[in-house]
Amino acid sequence: xxxxxxxxxxxxxxxxxxxxxxxxxxxxxxxxxxxxxxxxxxxxxxxxxxxxxxxxxxxxxxxxxxxxxxxxxxxxxxxxxxxxxxxxxxxxxxxxxxxxxxxxxxxxxxxxxxxxxxxxxxxxxxxxxxxxxxxxxxxxxxxxxxxxxxxxxxxxxxxxxxxxxxxxxxxxxxxxxxxxxxxxxxxxxxxxxxxxxxxxxxxxxxxxxxxxxxxxxxxxxxxxxxxxxxxxxxxxxxxxxxxxxxxxxxxxxxxxxxxxxxxxxx
Numbered sequence: 001x002x003x004x005x006x007x008x009x010x011x012x013x014x015x016x017x018x019x020x021x022x023x024x025x026x027x028x029x030x031x032x033x034x035x036x037x038x039x040x041x042x043x044x045x046x047x048x049x050x051x052x053x054x055x056x057x058x059x060x061x062x063x064x065x066x067x068x069x070x071x072x073x074x075x076x077x078x079x080x081x082x083x084x085x086x087x088x089x090x091x092x093x094x095x096x097x098x099x100x101x102x103x104x105x106x107x108x109x110x111x112x113x114x115x116x117x118x119x120x121x122x123x124x125x126x127x128x129x130x131x132x133x134x135x136x137x138x139x140x141x142x143x144x145x146x147x148x149x150x151x152x153x154x155x156x157x158x159x160x161x162x163x164x165x166x167x168x169x170x171x172x173x174x175x176x177x178x179x180x181x182x183x184x185x186x187x188x189x190x191x192x193x194x195x196x197x198x199x200x201x202x203x204x205x206x207x208x209x210x211x212x213x214x215x216x217x218x219x220x221x222x223x224x225x226x227x228x229x230x231x232x233x234x235x236x237x238x239x240x241x242x243x244x245x246x247x248x249x250x251x252x253x254x255x256x257x258x259x260x261x262x263x264x265x266x
Contacts, residue, residue: 014064014078014085015049021071022047036066043067057086183260185225186218186238187211191250195230211235227256 012020022032029047033040045053046063054060061079068075187196189211198206201223211217213234219225229235232248239258248254 011081013049014081015047017073017078018064018067018071019047021068021073025071027071032067032070036070038063038066051082051086057082060086180260182220182222183225183258184218184220184240185227185258186216187227187229188216188236188238189213189234190236192231192234194232194234196235197228199226200224201226224257224259227254227258229254229256 022029029040029043032038033043036043042053042063045051046060046067051060054063061082064078064082065075068078185198187198191213193210193212195210196217197208198217198219200206200219200221203226206219206221206225207217229248230253231250232252232254233250235248237244237246237256240261
């Protein structure tokens with residue numbers, strides 16, 4: 001509801017004063033709203049003496065002060081006029097009740113350390129008592145061992161003095177042996193040197209060169225090993241852990257193939 005000038009008072013209304021001051025300052029409603037952050041509809045309503053959109057007397061007084069400063073007029077006479085037209089300024093709240101309210105409100109936030117400490121002590125005492133009584137109900141194994149008859153005691157057996165048999169040295173067959181799922185070929189140049197060639201089942205070279213007297217070579221493949229011996233008479237041959245007893249002549253060239261299982265010339 002718009003409030004006009006009182007018949008008993010020739011003073012212009014609050015809204016009229018603010019509007020005239022704004023116009024005299026050369027400001028628009030939009031510019032006043034931007035500088036004061038008071039929304040444009042509220043500025044229009046106050047200039048029309050409609051304070052219902054302010055949200056209450058406190059906000060209305062604040063808007064009046066803000067707008068008055070923005071347009072360059074004295075705010076306090078306008079605030080006094082507003083109080084006179086709207087039932088007067090409310091009495092200030094006594095300091096003591098505010099202090100009491102604040103004090104009472106802050107007390108529940110304090111942690112109750114005393115109660116926490118008492119609860120912790122009770123928990124510790126209860127745990128110790130439970131452990132003590134539980135331990136008293138169980139039979140003492142140490143006491144039974146100490147008080148039992150001497151004949152029940154377990155006498156440790158003396159360590160055996162039997163010497164441990166040394167592991168036998170691996171034989172040539174054991175060295176040349178291989179897993180059953182592979183073929184293993186061992187060549188030893190015991191009688192002299194010999195040129196040899198060894199390939200796997202895919203034809204890839206495993207070795208191609210001279211085996212000097214006293215040297216040994218071992219080859220392994222999952223399917224087959226193909227050999228070429230330049231001087232078969234100088235070579236001792238082991239296949240899958242067994243010695244091949246073929247009598248090769250000195251200077252004899254041999255082409256051999258071996259697979260898994262017993263030695264079988266391919």
